[in-house]
Amino acid sequence: MFQTIQSATEMQRHADDLRRKGKRIALVPTMGFLHEGHLSLMRVGRQLADELVVSIFVNPTQFGPGEDFETYPRDLDTDLDLCRREKVNIAFTPSRSEMYPENYQTSVRLDELPNHLCGLSRPVFFTGVATVVTKLFNMVKPHIAVFGEKDYQQLLVIRRMVKDLNLDVEIVGSPLVREADGLAMSSRNNYLTAQQRPAALSLYHSICKARQLVDSGIRESGRILSEAVKIIGAHAENDIDYLAICDTETLDHVDVIERPVLMALAVRVGSVRLIDNSVLEPNRQDG
Ligand code: PAF
Numbered sequence: 001m002f003q004t005i006q007s008a009t010e011m012q013r014h015a016d017d018l019r020r021k022g023k024r025i026a027l028v029p030t031m032g033f034l035h036e037g038h039l040s041l042m043r044v045g046r047q048l049a050d051e052l053v054v055s056i057f058v059n060p061t062q063f064g065p066g067e068d069f070e071t072y073p074r075d076l077d078t079d080l081d082l083c084r085r086e087k088v089n090i091a092f093t094p095s096r097s098e099m100y101p102e103n104y105q106t107s108v109r110l111d112e113l114p115n116h117l118c119g120l121s122r123p124v125f126f127t128g129v130a131t132v133v134t135k136l137f138n139m140v141k142p143h144i145a146v147f148g149e150k151d152y153q154q155l156l157v158i159r160r161m162v163k164d165l166n167l168d169v170e171i172v173g174s175p176l177v178r179e180a181d182g183l184a185m186s187s188r189n190n191y192l193t194a195q196q197r198p199a200a201l202s203l204y205h206s207i208c209k210a211r212q213l214v215d216s217g218i219r220e221s222g223r224i225l226s227e228a229v230k231i232i233g234a235h236a237e238n239d240i241d242y243l244a245i246c247d248t249e250t251l252d253h254v255d256v257i258e259r260p261v262l263m264a265l266a267v268r269v270g271s272v273r274l275i276d277n278s279v280l281e282p283n284r285q286d287g
Pocket of ligand 1: 030133
């Protein structure tokens with residue numbers, strides 16, 4: 001049976017009940033406007049637990065001033081239909097005042113991981129994410145929580161936070177999902193005009209080029225990054241936020257690729273900020 005819950009205390013009571021009955025709970029935290037990428041997370045959660053909870057909450061604390069909190073796409077009715085279709089048990093849809101009541105003043109902040117990649121241009125982002133995810137864990141009491149590898153740095157931040165705070169939740173990463181033309185799925189793709197699509201696709205094309213260079217034996221990350229800059233910079237509407245080849249755990253810059261490394265990028269296509277990433281493997285065997 002599918003149900004929606006808005007209240008934090010009702011969610012906690014329900015979670016306690018499920019746990020008492022020996023049910024395993026999986027949580028997929030989302031900000032709604034669900035797409036195939038989210039559905040793939042739900043399918044992973046469905047497989048790993050008895051009860052699947054999807055939270056839908058556009059979290060204001062992870063948006064900085066001038067970012068797209070107000071205009072972030074929202075369509076709760078369609079989201080709930082998709083949840084029903086994916087056999088979600090509970091859609092947890094707290095209001096802003098339920099999540100952050102008057103006089104709210106606590107946050108969860110990491111010292112190091114946010115000082116890289118997205119954290120540099122979005123200084124409040126990871127504190128907002130770590131805080132809301134901690135709160136969601138305390139409300140939904142999941143055994144397992146599923147996050148997308150598209151938000152690679154977010155996944156690292158959550159894993160670190162769970163370890164550091166001894167949170168009793170297993171974090172499961174799920175692979176990035178692409179549209180048929182290669183664009184990484186994102187609720188923000190909805191903002192793109194048809195004219196901006198080729199510019200948006202240049203992120204994926206730069207990753208494909210990087211893989212090709214690594215497969216052909218190139219190991220200098222500077223050379224790979226300059227090819228990527230050429231591909232992305234060929235579109236006038238693109239403004240690169242960052243383009244990095246870095247360690248898959250610390251996110252520190254890597255000069256010479258001698259082990260699997262993360263290529264991560266964020267680009268503003270007009271006013272739409274898109275991210276993408278891929279692990280580059282120097283000794284990849286095809287087939
Ligand atoms: O990845 C997202 O959609 C959000 O950052 C999350 C994890 C739901 C927290 O608001």
